[in-house]
Amino acid sequence: MFLDKIFKKENKEEIQENISKQELITKPLSGFMELLPAEQIVFNQIMDTIRQTYELFGFIPMDNPVLERAEVLLAKAGGETEKQIYRFKKGDTDLAMRFDLTVPLARYVAQNQRDLAFPFKRYSIGKVYRGERAQAGRFREFYQCDIDVIGYEKLDIRFDAEIPSIIYTIFKKLGFDKFTIRINNRKIFNGLFESLKVQEKSAKIMQSIDRMEKMRNLPAGRQVEKVNQELKELGLLEDQISQISKLISLKGNSQEMIKGLKDLGIENEQFEEGVEELKKVSILIQQLGVPESNFIIDATIARGLDYYTGIVYETRLDEYPEIGSVCSGGRYEDLASQYTDRKLPGVGISIGLTRLFDQLLEKGALKTGSATPTKVLVLPMTDNFEKSLQLANKLRKNKISTEVSFNIESKMKKRLGYADKLEIPFSIFIGEDELSKGIYTLKDMKTGEQEELTEENLLKKLSR
């Protein structure tokens, strides 16, 4: 029955008489990542680093359902989201799979506001779903690793400064040195557009500025020229274009950027507020220990259209600019207006882990190692397992991942082949000799070196 469906779907004309079982497609659906063990281990290490760092900064774990009422998930969503979402009925219930971690957060905070302490700092690491057209580097199921700080009625701007120091800590721990956290403030664009009286065109202008990132191979001057051209086509006047052009051409370190922004001489409350916030935030970022080499104010960062209202963040790996931003976010005015009348401003970021991992893997930027957490394979050489099992237990009590090679009927070559294939670092042989003398032979599987050790020395060596 099910085979019929596959054949129909795959448009196969000829139907074989004898269909072997392998005809069932055992590959995951396209857009769904599934890793081999050595890759999965590295993936989990990255995820653990992110989680540990979030907790180190005091973020609280949250785990929301993957399935929600469709009308709740989509209460604020736009047309593109509605098209991409996995939505279906089960009985009378109209269900949908979550497409991000922010909407469930909003629902959760609205639901539990009386039980939470504010500012509410939470992290969430989980899979989200977007049924978009599969294409290289795009995933339909992917991990997001989010943090958000949610205020009750108000939220101090200083929380915005802590975000880049969290990003910095994570990417340093992941072994990156060359990455740049870029910040900007939406109030600067909004204030400028207000002062130039081009607010109705602001969405289109920002889209045009956003496209500069895609032109990163061009010199900065050429990028600005292209934007100018597009703004002209939008019907902006010469001096309007000139002001925008001056803004997005600004370069320099934080102090220089703040000075440059002030020197534009734009008299607008929102613009000035935006510059003051950037100044305050960038001083705190430095005090939090983020070096100038990993952090800049970038006046071209716009980050989408409606959601963000203040500071915005992007993060790029300097050696892999084509990946684009690997960690983005910003400040928003109101998290949960679709669920509660309470004003809940917040600031947050998201790391799209699945895509980041996929890209780094493709570029050879990740080194995979062992295909197992096992550090030691204990190999009993006789039918007397007692000593081997006791040793394995002792190793595990010392937090050393240990396996016992139970298949003593197999040839030694095969048993060691298992350790080789998984790249298990050490093996220990337990034969008659070891049983009587209490001395263990530890083999380094990489160098082939063997060493005779007492139990005490063995534990010491492997605990390192």
Place this chain on the structure above:
Amino acid sequence: MFLDKIFKKENKEEIQENISKQELITKPLSGFMELLPAEQIVFNQIMDTIRQTYELFGFIPMDNPVLERAEVLLAKAGGETEKQIYRFKKGDTDLAMRFDLTVPLARYVAQNQRDLAFPFKRYSIGKVYRGERAQAGRFREFYQCDIDVIGYEKLDIRFDAEIPSIIYTIFKKLGFDKFTIRINNRKIFNGLFESLKVQEKSAKIMQSIDRMEKMRNLPAGRQVEKVNQELKELGLLEDQISQISKLISLKGNSQEMIKGLKDLGIENEQFEEGVEELKKVSILIQQLGVPESNFIIDATIARGLDYYTGIVYETRLDEYPEIGSVCSGGRYEDLASQYTDRKLPGVGISIGLTRLFDQLLEKGALKTGSATPTKVLVLPMTDNFEKSLQLANKLRKNKISTEVSFNIESKMKKRLGYADKLEIPFSIFIGEDELSKGIYTLKDMKTGEQEELTEENLLKKLSR
């Protein structure tokens, strides 16, 4: 629009004119667990303990998609599963959400058998979905924590012995002392039924024996009587009933059980093989350090119908027998017969974490603590944040989860109220004095005690 749907679903007759936003249901769907922070932290600790133990025994992490082709997921599934599954179409694709972690494992091993080393030991911790009728203690989205050892063509019986020592390690680490791992062997039932020539009724007989667990409040003798009655109704003869009755009445420690099984005098190859396996496995279990008090051979354990073919496991918390088995599994002949012609025998267990957690929480068996991972709240008392931020950084470098209380404009009572509500253990005040003298005032938030410490002593104290 969406509000209409809710009203229709809820069968509300009167539609209010002014619908406030709170009308959107912000509670998760029934059958979907969502926890408050203090609970979530305990949940994650349990999950981490399970994961770490699985890795300590050398199991490899695996993470499969939640969504699969329906025809692949359901290739081997029965009627009940088909009814419960969340299945839907997106475009031309017939999709389903996984209902366990075993079917994706089977597909994965079939797909990647050339790249894996056998025996393939993997763990998988993730959410699975069953759209069954919601009822107390039943979940539609729940975590399973699985391990399986998969052999290529064959798998040594000794791997079956390692499973109870993993269960033992986990429940000890979780703080339980009184729990009982019960093992049995399906070959014993199969062999007995064969020798009694009642194989065609074996499913019904086992269902009847399975029901003994539900009669746990009755004396053992009464339970057996009830089974006898049911077997009579099934049309079994007096001496057939008597033999089965003798088997399921056996009690004692491992040696006594083995002896009791042999003394039944059943001459059947499968039965004898089953007893031999139980003997071998129970000796190894003891050598692996599982005490007699946490482990028994229980001749009444049947575990479902078709899947298991050898050793089977159940685990019960002695103080909460009404929870039933919290960790079950067994040996199976062939993992992936629906996907590959290769014979892949295996042995595995599953912990239904969501249900276990829910039940323990309900019974007050879990102690929740802080509602945050934060150990220290640093409170700047002046507008000079530099010292506070540097200290927070240093604490985090020493792996101490730290938050900075950024809202210095708020009253001290409110700022400390935040720490109280979250049960943050310590707070540090950074005022003019601290800035000049380099001495920190550490407050124990539970006792209210304050202590003046140098930075070095502060780090020492908090690192403990």
